[in-house]
Amino acid sequence: MTTLSDHTLSGDRPQPSDLAYVPFVSVENMMRMVNAIGAEAFISGLAAYIEADFRRWEEFDKTPRVASHSRDGVIELMPAADAENYGFKYVNGHPKNMREGYQTVTAFGVLSSVANGYPVLLTEMTVLTALRTAATSAVAARLLAPQGSEVMAMIGNGAQCEFQALAFRALLGISRLRLYDIDPAATAKALRNLEAQGFEVTACKSGQEAVEGAQIITTCTADKQYATILTDNMVGEGVHINAIGGDCPGKTELHRDILLRSEIFVEYPPQTRIEGEIQQLDPDHAVTELWQVMTGAVPGRRDAKQITLFDSVGFAIEDFSALRFVLDRVKETGHFDKLDLLADPDDPRDLFGMLTRAA
Amino acid sequence: MTTLSDHTLSGDRPQPSDLAYVPFVSVENMMRMVNAIGAEAFISGLAAYIEADFRRWEEFDKTPRVASHSRDGVIELMPAADAENYGFKYVNGHPKNMREGYQTVTAFGVLSSVANGYPVLLTEMTVLTALRTAATSAVAARLLAPQGSEVMAMIGNGAQCEFQALAFRALLGISRLRLYDIDPAATAKALRNLEAQGFEVTACKSGQEAVEGAQIITTCTADKQYATILTDNMVGEGVHINAIGGDCPGKTELHRDILLRSEIFVEYPPQTRIEGEIQQLDPDHAVTELWQVMTGAVPGRRDAKQITLFDSVGFAIEDFSALRFVLDRVKETGHFDKLDLLADPDDPRDLFGMLTRAA
Incomplete structure (x- = not known):
C-alpha cells in the first residue's frame, strides 16, 4: 500500500501543522x-450508533439527498448535521458499471466539526455503505419481523447480499437463507x-421458490427501472419485506398491490416519496417513520398476520452514524493516514504569504 | 511531506488495481x-476555463448550494455537472475562526465521471477557491469596469485580498491599489x-479614503452580519463595484441605496437572491446574469456614468471550471498523489469476498 501511513516527512521545507491534516481511512484501512473487529461485530456496533441517532431524529438538520441524474446513473450528496458534527457522503449508483468491471455503488464521506467547519475524518464508504445499509435493515427488521423468524429469502445476490445476511444473523439470529438472482453466477458467489x-x-x-417458508424477504437488485421482483401472490401474510433496491426515481422492485396490503415503514418521507417503492402510491398514502418506532412513539409490528414493509432508500443520518462510528474506531485502532487536505498558514489571513513562501 | 507521492507499495498483499486510486492534490502539491505556473498565469488560465464554462451555461445541471447553517458559520456543498463531468466543492465559512488560528474558509473538491460515477480528482480547494474567486471577479470586471481603469480600492484585506489584486492585474492591467481594513495589521500584511x-x-x-480616485471598488470582508462597508455617498458615478463578502443569508456589505443606483450583475439568481447583496431588495428586482453578458446576449457596461455592481457569492460552476483546470494541469505536471479511496474487487459483485480475502 501507499506509505501515507508511515507519516513520513521530508526534512527540507516547512511542514504543515497538525491543523492541516485530516485523518483518512483508505479502503485498505477500512478492511x-x-x-x-469482525464484520458481524462491526455491523452490531454500527447498528447501535444508527439506533442512537434515529432516537434523537429531531435534533438533526435533515434534507433529502441532492441527486444529479444522468442516462446511466446518479451521483448523490447526502448531508446531515447535529449541533456538534456535520457529515456528508458522496455516492454514485450506476447499474451498468458491473458489466464493465466497475462497482455499481462507490462512496466516500467526510465528518466535520460544526464549530469551525474543519473536516475531522475523510473515509472510503463503499465498504462502509454496504455495512451501514445492512445494519439499518436489521435494526428495522428487529422491530418489524415476525417473532421467531428463522428463514430469510434474499432476491438479488450482488454486492450487498452477504452484508445483509451477516446483519440479520447479528441482530435477529437468522442463519437459514434462500437465495435467488437472475444471474446464477451471483447466487453461486453468495452461496460460497x-x-x-x-x-x-x-x-x-x-x-417464488426463494420465498417459500421465509418469514423475511430481502429484495436487493440493481436495475434502474420499474421491475417486479415480487408479485402479489408471492407474499403471504405475516411476512416482513426488507426492500433495499428501489432507491431512486423510476427504480422499484415490488408490485404495487403488495404495497397496498402492507404497513409501510420508511426512513425520511420527503426522500422516500421520491425514491422508494412508495413512488408508486399516492403522495399522501400513510407511512410510518422508522425513528418513531424506535422511540416507542408508534408501534412496529402489531400482529402475526400483518405484512410489514421496510421501504429502504438509505438516508444521510445512517451515514452520519457510520462516520461517527468509524471516527471512534479510528481513534482506538490507529488505522488511518494523515492527509494534507487543509491549508494552514501561520496567519489565517495570510494565505497568499503561505503560497509565496512555499515557492 | 507525506510520501504518498512516492507511490510506494508494500509487497506482501494483493494490491488494489488502478481503478481503486483517485488522483489527490494536497495543499503542498497545489502550492x-x-x-x-506562477500565480498570475494560473489565474489567467483559470479565468479562461471559467469563461468557457459560463458561455455554455445552459448545458449545466445547476442547483443553489446546499447550506447547513449554525451559530458560528456555515458548511456548504456546491455541486454542478455537465454531460461529461460532475463536480462538487465542500466549503465552510466561519468568520470567528481567524481569531482562533483557523482559516475562515477551507475547502476541498472532487471531479467525477458522469458515465460511471467514479471520482477522477480529489483536491484541496482552500488555495484554489481563493484563486477561482479572484479569477471570476476579474472576468466580470473586464466586462463591467469602466474603460481605462487604473486604480482599485480594496476594502477588507484578509485572505482573499492579494489574489484579487493579482487577478485584476492579469486580466485588466490594474497595478495601483488603495487598501483599507478595520484591522491595520491586515492592511500591513497585504501591503507587504x-x-x-x-x-x-x-x-x-x-x-472613504480608499475609494478616492478608484474606478473599481472591491469589498471583501468576512463578518457574518449586515454591515455597511460602503455607504451611498462613497460611490461616485461610473464606478464598478466588485462585492465579494456578502455571500450568505444575513451577510451583506453595501448600503441598500447603492444597489438601487446600480446595474446589478449576478452569477445564479436563485442562489444570489438568498445570499447576495440583493437579499436587501425585492425578490423581483431586475438583475442581469453574468453568463449572458459573456455570450453577448445582453450588454455589460453601457456608458461611462453607470454604476455597475458584481454581486458575487461564488457559484458551483466556477468550482467545476477550477476542478477541470486543475485536472488538466495535474496531468501535465504530475503533482499529485494516488489515494486508495475506491473499493475495487476483482468481481464487482464480490465486495464481501474482497473484504474476507484481505483478512
Missing part, C-alpha cells in the same frame, strides 16, 4: 478495521461466501 | 503547481505582500 460464514444456504431457481 | 509583487499600494485610514 483492516472491519476484519480486526455465506456457507464459509456458517450459514445454511439454499440456492433457488426462482423468486 | 507547487501554482508556484510552478503586494509591494513584493510589484504593485503600487496606498494604505488608507478609512473606506
